[in-house]
Amino acid sequence: MKIMTKLYSGSIYLLENVLWSTINLKKIGCSSDPLNRKKTLSTALPDEIIIAHQSTTLTDKYFFEHMLSKLLYKYRYKSNREFYQIELSDYITIINTIETINKLYNTEESLIDFIKNYDQEYYKKRFESKTNVLPVMRENKIVCKNNLHHIIQKKKRKLYIDTSYI
Secondary structure, eight states: OOOOOTTOOOOEEEEEEHHTTTTTEOOOOOEEOOOEEEHHHHTTTTSSSSEEOOOOOOOOHHHHHHHHHTGGGGGSSSSSSSSSEHHHHHHHHHHHOOOOHHHHTTTTHHHHHHHHOOOHHHHHHIIIIOOEEEEESSOEEEOOOOOTEEEEEEEEEEEEOOOOTO
16 A cells, blocks of 8 residues: 655754744744755745754654644644744654654554554545545646546645545
8 A cells, every 4th residue: 555655755844043033933844855945934034044953754744744733732833833932952852752653653554554543533634535635845747646646736826636536
């Protein structure tokens, strides 16, 4: 069962900036290329953004970012943003746990089984839903999921893989 592809692997990063540090604010997210993500965010700010921490490569960056956001809910600055008021040392403690889970469940099958037991709602939305819509970064690219090709469609200024016809 090959569900996860290179589309899913990547790192979780923690970004800092001089302006954000005045209120101990950090940007946490996931990307296959955190350096490129840093560059895209840096264009909107007068001061440089630094990558304060980057996880090892994770099998499924989307799931582990979801898990991290649940673990860090009390540190979240605003509910609709991935900014957190957390000390770097506390973040590193939590991300080390996530990296350990990634090592323990190091095959696709074992990780999917872990996801199913850890968060059934996420599992159903991600793996069982026939209207599963996954975010994608590139336009005009065909992505393979479950050996089916899905054409990316532009919707509300975001790009998605449309799987609703399955």
